[in-house]
Amino acid sequence: MSSITIIQDHNRSVEHIKKDLKNLGVWKGNCRDYDLNTYMLNLANSLGSPVGMRRQKNIIEILKPVSSDSAHPNSLSKQYALFGFPFHCDTAHWPTPCRYIIIGCKEKGACGRTTNLVDWKLLALEDAELNLLKYATFLIKHGRNSFYSSIIHEKGLYARYDPGCMFPVARESDIAINLFDLLLDRADKSEVIWNNNDVVVIDNWRVLHGRGKSNQPSGVTSTRELHRILVA
Numbered sequence: 001m002s003s004i005t006i007i008q009d010h011n012r013s014v015e016h017i018k019k020d021l022k023n024l025g026v027w028k029g030n031c032r033d034y035d036l037n038t039y040m041l042n043l044a045n046s047l048g049s050p051v052g053m054r055r056q057k058n059i060i061e062i063l064k065p066v067s068s069d070s071a072h073p074n075s076l077s078k079q080y081a082l083f084g085f086p087f088h089c090d091t092a093h094w095p096t097p098c099r100y101i102i103i104g105c106k107e108k109g110a111c112g113r114t115t116n117l118v119d120w121k122l123l124a125l126e127d128a129e130l131n132l133l134k135y136a137t138f139l140i141k142h143g144r145n146s147f148y149s150s151i152i153h154e155k156g157l158y159a160r161y162d163p164g165c166m167f168p169v170a171r172e173s174d175i176a177i178n179l180f181d182l183l184l185d186r187a188d189k190s191e192v193i194w195n196n197n198d199v200v201v202i203d204n205w206r207v208l209h210g211r212g213k214s215n216q217p218s219g220v221t222s223t224r225e226l227h228r229i230l231v232a
Contacts, residue, residue, distance in 0.1 A: 014046045017201060021100070025119050025207040026190075032197045036104045040199060040229050047100050047201070048231040053091070063103075063226040065111070065214070085211035087118055087184050089204050091230060092162035093142040100231040101202045101209075105194040109224030114212035115192040120152075120159045121206055123183045130156075136176035138166045151180055158205035184208070194226070204230075 020027040031039035037060055044050040050059045091097045103115070125133070133152040140149050142165065151166075152159055160166070161180065168174045191212065192200055202209055214222060 014043070017043070018047070021201060021203050025121075025203040026117060027201045028192065029199050030195070030197050031104070031199055036106055036197055036199070037227060040102050040104045040227060043199070043201070044100075044102055044229045044231050047102075051098060051230050051232045053228075053230060059229055061228045061230075062106075063228055065113075065222045065224060086163055086181075087116070087208040087210040088162040088164070089159060089208055090162075090228075091204070092160045093140055093145075093165045095147065097158060097160055098204050098230040098232050101204050102229040102231065103200045103202070104227045105196055105198040105225075106227055107223055107225040108194045108196055109222050111222040111224050112212075112215035113194070113222075113224055115194070115200070116189055116210045116212055117191065117202070118184055118187045118189045118208050118210075119206060120161075120184075120187075120208055123187055125183070129179060129183075132172065132176050133180060136172040137169050138173055138177075139169050141165045141167060151176055159208065161208060194224075 017027050017029075040060065041050065044059075052059055053061055089097050090101050130152065134150055134154050134156075136150055137148050138150065140147050140160070148169070149160055151161055166177075168177055192198070
């Protein structure tokens with residue numbers, strides 16, 4: 001896992017962070033000298049408009065591995081519980097997915113879970129494959145606000161991909177999702193190995209992310225705690 005180079009710089013300016021995001025799709029730093037949530041909020045406001053994941057939710061969301069019974073419906077936690085997560089973008093159920101994700105590590109825990117990354121724009125898609133991913137239709141389930149969309153935006157602005165809320169509606173959809181899964185499986189990847197107070201910014205339109213497996217026995221409660229802010 002090495003194709004996405006993560007630049008780590010504790011004193012990186014916002015303009016340099018934006019440049020790294022433009023060039024690489026991801027940036028990593030550490031806020032050991034600052035309060036984690038304050039640092040993340042300041043960074044979010046400098047990159048765009050912080051938004052909550054769901055109605056009446058705080059801007060800062062606390063992420064902990066949870067059992068399927070405790071998970072939100074149609075979420076990856078509901079499907080995969082304490083196991084690893086497949087590659088996906090956040091807010092795939094929104095009409096336009098959020099632009100950036102800011103994740104901070106409050107407590108890395110002993111589980112050794114990584115966050116895995118893949119840049120879909122490096123998949124070297126052939127024209128026929130790209131067209132399939134642009135036009136094969138999926139039902140995006142979001143309650144009364146459900147809608148239809150494709151994996152790749154028609155102008156190539158972003159990838160919309162989340163097995164938790166996207167459902168094929170035709171034969172072409174099945175072919176498209178199988179193709180995309182195969183391409184992701186073969187793609188070069190990178191990983192974030194978390195330490196306390198690490199902060200990672202991901203271009204959610206470009207870089208898909210997934211959760212690695214725990215190195216602890218199944219069923220062992222994890223103290224891992226990440227904080228997340230979405231930026232529109």
